[in-house]
Amino acid sequence: MTKSPPLSDAQISEIIEMALSDHVSFAAITAQYGVSADQVKAIMRGNLKPGSYRAWRKRVREFGDRRENYK
Template sequence: MSAGEKNLSKERMSELIELALSDKVSFNAIRGEFGLREIEVKNVMRKNLKPKSYIAWRKRIFRKGK
């Protein structure tokens, strides 16, 4: 877990996950708000989503070029 991930409260973590799941928000926008790089966002998602949900999310963002 990165320092940025450790500093997030449960509420902020929930906001991060919600934004990452949104098809309209880019990793750059998430980085601007939370200070986390793309790989860190992916790690947060991997840790907090069910495995199949994470895989589906990764496929979706790959297709959209988020």
């Protein structure tokens, strides 16, 4: 995994908010902040409670299976 650019607390908060949204793709987050999908997942894992992270990943995977251009 590549090193993510230095991010402020406010930027991390915005990334988390975007990632939790069902309407924002990883590509959009990458375009805005320069972090990869794996880096977004690492940010989410480090900032959410374990159960919240697992629920988010499950939702992203299930939604992604239904819609090809999603996360």
